[in-house]
Amino acid sequence: MAADDTEFPILCETCLGENPYVRMTKESHGKECKICNRAFTIFRWLPGRGMRYKKTEICTTCAKLKNVCQTCILDLEHGLPVQVRDSALSIQDNVPRDEANRRDYLARAAGELETAGEQVDFSGRAQPAGREMLKRMARTEPYYKRNRAHICSFFVKGICTRGNECPYRHEMPRGDPELAKQNIVDRYHGNNDPVARRMLKRSADSAKKSSLASAPEDKSITSLFVMGMDASVTQSGLSEFFAPYGELKSIVVPPKGNCAFINYRNRSAAEAAAAAALDDGCVVGGKALRVVWGRARPKGPQSELQRPATAANGIPLPPGAAEDSAQYPSQDPTAMGAVRR
């Protein structure tokens, strides 16, 4: 079927495994693509010791159309499900679902890909907001746990006769049963994917939580946290902006200088400032700053560093007689600014 014989499959780094040396077998018309059901070249390799053998599940055409890994069907750039990537970058799914239409579309696309090249922008260069969101949601480190062997279904029922030599995992299935019902075709097209749904929901929730509109529940928080500053944003500029909303207790700028804490005397002042920043935006020194609620203020040093100089009857005690929790400031973590959670 394939006019060109590919030398190497389209895979993500996680699927290939940690070992930079991988031994792979290639079989020309080994299996049917799980999406388009056409015979394609399958590659099979071991992604690391103690892992199961992985093989390519979808053909190169299907993979290129969605810019996903041939085995895990996750985006090549961010490692995110297709539904998440498409909703962030507003990409439409043009692949028809119906059997015959799909085959025809994919067959035509296979031919076109070689001539026209990629048309859809999968990296989202045009939409920085979407791209930002994807970068935030993506994993920082490769997740090799997904290359492990599948769970032994006989073990789950308690009847695995293979025992020690069983190549499948002898563990009970963990995690949300809702997430277990996944379908490869759904994951590929980007609809009805439970993992994607959960990721999008979590991202929406965290965006709401850190937004300025929702005041934090802890009523003692009277400070705002300002980000995105540079040299043009001065302390006086900040006080000029934030002073009208109430009495300022202090403005603290850490040495790095790209952020600041605005501390108010009372809560209503902070809320007023937050509302204003939400409505009009916060612009200081010509720079648009990002304002969010601060976290609970750390309490001051919690230990008494002064020893009682006299005992009960008034006679001065010899040094070292009184036992305290801290002799030096550094022995008391709260005196150094750390927060005891």
Add this chain to the structure above:
Amino acid sequence: MPKAKTLSKRKQQRPEGLDEIEPTLNEFEQRMRDAENESTAGKRKVESTWSVMRIHHQRSRYIYDLYYKRKAISRKLYKYCIDNGYGDGNLIAKWKKQGFEKLCCLQCIQPRDTNYGTACICRVPKANLEEGRTVQCVHCGCRGCASSD
């Protein structure tokens, strides 16, 4: 299975010493027939032939032991056993080589049978295997036939 001959012909060809080993050979024959007729219920697809391979190994081992180790039978009787299928000549030939003294079956050293042109996993000494997990090779169910094991 050796070709059936008429009684007189068979009587002529019997080498001396056959009478002593004959009961054991018959026992092996019986066990082999039982293994061939075993039910395949509850077994994996590959597992069904393991018992046949095992008896084949044991039977050949018996002949090899008698001739090469204990020197209890004559060369003529040994040849008779090989020719009549009571022992596998090719397998015994491997046992004479250093490193292959405990070889399980001939399939396990055939590189054409593996994906990457290697030998079977059962040929790896247990010391090199790590993981701590015993493996049963897919050809004959062997759990390790390296000479050091």
